[in-house]
Amino acid sequence: MMWHIQTSARTMMRLTAFLIANLVLFLISAVSVAAQETVIQVNAAEWPPYTKPGLKHQGVIARIIREAFLESGYRSELNFRPWKRALIEGQQGKVDAVSFSVRSPEREAIFLYSDQLFSMTRYFYHLKNKPFDWQELSDLEGKTIGIDLGFSYRPELEEMAQNGLITLLEGRHARNSLQRLLTGRIDLFAMSRDYPEYVLKTEFSPEEANQITYHPTPFEEPEFFLLFGKVNPRATEYRDAFNRGLAVLRQSGRFEQYFEESRRGDYLPDK
Known part of the structure; x- marks a missing residue:
């Protein structure tokens, strides 16, 4: 009788362990499926x-x-x-x-x-036939600078604009600012390389794109x-x-x- 009870107890323990293991696997699977769905x-x-x-x-x-x-x-x-x-x-x-x-x-x-x-590292874009150099923000005084609508820039830039030291001209798209650069409406365009390089490659002629370059000194890295x-x-x-x-x-x-x-x-x- 004692042997039968011990055997039954071991069987129950194994069954319980089996059920718990399967429950855990089910829960893990359910969570995984829920995530995938x-x-x-x-x-x-x-x-x-x-x-x-x-x-x-x-x-x-x-x-x-x-x-x-x-x-x-x-x-x-x-x-x-x-x-x-x-x-x-x-x-x-x-x-x-x-x-x-x-x-x-x-x-x-x-x-x-x-x-x-x-x-993204931002630089100042400018025309090749209008040489530009800068190391300090004071070097930007008197410039009209194109910026993209919706982007955040260094607060010092806006402070300079508020104090009348520079002019900021917003564009709805990099294309607008690059076109303004070509026509002389702005002196500089502040933007990372990936964005304007893509636009120059896809929306401007090679002759137009070849007129534009950027200064190697980074402006900011947001x-x-x-x-x-x-x-x-x-x-x-x-x-x-x-x-x-x-x-x-x-x-x-x-x-x-x-x-x-x-x-x-x-x-x-x-x-």
Whole structure:
């Protein structure tokens, strides 16, 4: 009788362990399936070569965003909106994330920020036949400088404009500012190399593009982040998932690989 009881007890323990193990596997599988079924909605403005419909992978940053989420088991898709609308929908929780923005006190009150997505080094573009040199901000006095609408720049630049030392002229697109540079309406255009180089390559003739160059002294190097509206109860979950995937892309070398491909022109529509 005692042997029968001990055997039954061992059998029950094995059965219990088996059931617990299968329950754990089921829960892990259920969480994984739930993550895969979740499609994270990301608003993005058109800022080539980073994000733009029609480019391969919709641009280099669009590819990085999608693959970072995939590394953590989430699918995502980009919705292209005008920048202000993209930001408002993110703030209201109508979408899960917004690509991409610098830090600001106003936005930090509304959004969670990812780890640094990327940084861009900005330079001053000018005409080759109008030599330009600068080392200090005072060297910019008297200049009319083109800036892109919706971008944030060093506060000192706006202070100089407010004090009448320089003139800032906003353009809705890099194309507008580069055209103004060619026609002499502005002296300089402040922007990272990726953006105007893409526009010069795709929207200007080789003769026009060859008239424009940039000064090698960097003006600033802002950092950009993916934003997650705090109103979304899953904002922290999505932010952390993105950060994990982004780290994998960096460590594997794919992050730099994708930027190199983009700069080679591999993501242009005719490729």
